[in-house]
Amino acid sequence: MAITSVAGPPPSSAAYSVEEGAVRALWDLLNACGDELPFEFLKHVKHVEFNVSSQDSDAVHFPTPLKEQDATLAIKALEACATAAIADLRYGSDVQGPRDIAVDIDRTSCFLMSAYLTTIDGMGKAHPLVKSKVPDTDLNRAQSILYRRLSANLYETKNPGEYYHIHGSLDATKTLEMIGLPPFNPKMVDYRTCINTIENAVKKFTSAELDEMNIQNEQAGIPALTWDQFLATPHGSALSQLPPISVTEIERSTPPAPFDHTDTLSGPQHALRGIKVIEMCRVIAGPTIGRSLAAHGATVLKVTSPNLPDVPFFQVDVNTGKHTTSLDLRNESDRAIFDDLLADADVLIDGYRPGALARLGYSQEALVRLAESRSRGFVYVAEDCFGGTDEPSSATEWAGRRGWQQIADCVTGVAWAQGKFMGLDEPVVPPFPMSDYGTGALGCVAAMSGLYRRAKHGGSYVCRTSLCQYDIFVMKLGLLPAAEQERLRKKHNTDFFELRHSDSVDEVGRRALASMKRTAPHLFDEELMHAEWSVGFDGVVAWPKEVIDIHGLRIGHVRPARPNGFDKPSWLGWEESEREQVTDSEGEHTEDSEEEI
Secondary structure (H helix, E strand, O other): OEOOOOOOOOOOOOOOOHHHHHHHHHHHHHHHHHHHOOHHHHOOHHHEEEEOOOOOOOOOOOOOOOOHHHHHHHHHHHHHHHHHHHHHHHHOOOOOOOOOEEEEHHHHHHHHOHHHHOEEOOEOOOOOOHHHOOOOOOOOOOOOOHHHHOOOEEEEOOOOOOEEEEEOOOOOHHHHHHOOOOOOOOOOOOHHHHHHHHHHHHOOOOHHHHHHHHHHOOOEEEEOOOHHHHHHOHHHHHHOOOOOOEEEEEEOOOOOOOOOOOOOOOOOEOOOOOOEEEEEOOOOHHHHHHHHHHHOOOEEEEEEOOOOOOOOOHHHHHOOOOEEEEOOOOOHHHHHHHHHHHHOOOEEEEOOOOOHHHHOOOOHHHHHHHHHHHOOOOEEEEEEOOOOOOOOOOOOOOOOOOOOHHHHHHHOOHHHHHHHHOOOOOOOOOOOOHHHHHHHHHHHHHHHHHHHHHHHHOOEEEEEEEHHHHHHHHHHOOOOOHHHHHHHHHHOOOHHHHOOOOOOHHHHHHHHHHHHHHHOHHHHOHHHEEEEEEOOOOEEEEEEOOOEEEOOEOOOOOOOOOOOOOOOOOOOOOEEOOOOEEEOOOOOEEEOOOEEO
8 A cells, every 4th residue: 555645544444454553553653753854754654565465365373362563563664764875965856866665574473583583404493403503592492491491581569450561581590599499400300390390489579579578689570560560550551652763963073974875886785875874782672773774785793792692593594684793891902893893894783781881981971082092983872671761760769770572571561462462361472583573673763763864964962762662652553453363363363372472482373383384374484485595504594584674775685694703803805695586776576696795
């Protein structure tokens, strides 16, 4: 459906349509973001079309009452508008006519479960042999040992009907000891026995007691609240008044830093080619920002510490399009290398807990000093769980807390909405890390807004988003109509609906994936995937194609994923190999070959 006017959304039809829902969600997103977006982004909204290739494409694909597809389609449409505006600024707006934008509904669904579709040599995240292809970054055995893994889970508390999500993060020892359990227990190998043992320990405490212990031990964890309960908290009330993203100028002395428009390469080009990005993130949401910027041609260098754990398989997904390197910023020589990289960077993505990079010496003030010394502004992009401000106030008291996707889903009411949809009077964490991917897409839009303003007006910018802000946007869209929810319950009438609050995200995802392979088999077609040899993983990596197409622009990654720490810490000598189809200025498709840059 083409969007032809900024006056308001089209009328809805009687039968639920994801296409129409996406149109409505886009208007809501534009209104919610308001002044955080350059006006030039909005000029391209009229060129957006949501692609519906079949009746199955226009259907809700996921067994959830949440409008995840609508929300993410809207965010991706806004990302496309931002890309088109940057291309106009860089290459001219009248060279090739209107930049028609297509946002694919099926590919958006694939994006929302990307980690479950990505493979190495045909092996997905659950394949027993895939570990042989992925370096083990589970340094604390928080992922590989089931008992420790289930320290990140949702459990009932001492008060019946009250639930709390503890989260051992990437360690587990502190959380398990906090509730009176040993950090390791070799006898605990059965899934249900592990859950019962940990839940019995959690049931010795109230939600308030667990929350206090988590704060004292600096661990992630949160009560599972309904949407109304969340809005009644000072943090929820304050955060619900904020836009999904914020873009704030932090210095205005540096001059405009225009995009290079002297590209000598033939054919359609990426809008962000030449933009250098340092990504300091783990797991999914933050790295998805970098992955998205890389799809628009940015040179993204993921920097991780060799001493910090990460979820091993997720690297195959979120490291797409990047180079990766290892640096320990507490080591003097590594810090000097990082400083040299930072001095030449345009964007810094920070996915760590608020204040972590500042304590290492890379505060906003330090970035401003660096920007002023080189006479070129910075774009600093911060993604976290709870959102809020740099200095947590009484209104946003949770801003500095640790958190992950499940924590955000539990505190904002998302998990309670999922549980009630499943006929339960208890929360259940929704399938797949959809909040992670949606938040990453929001962060990409925020980064592009900062880059656009830096190019046109100069200065440096802080761009922010959070998992909770994404969830708030989804919840404000409202749940799917009752009739649609009932249709989904009948459509996915499998063991998925036997899940309970304490079932792990892995189990929820496994059952949802099996149901979707039956109910939406077209999402698993090879034509929705790219496949490319990865020198880093020593195998063929397949990953979902990009969601958007823009007439006259190149969109897509120029390299497959590689493991953390694979590359030298340098902006020079980057591998580039692409065999994807890209749309040229005449609307024809061309096949790219390998090259080195």
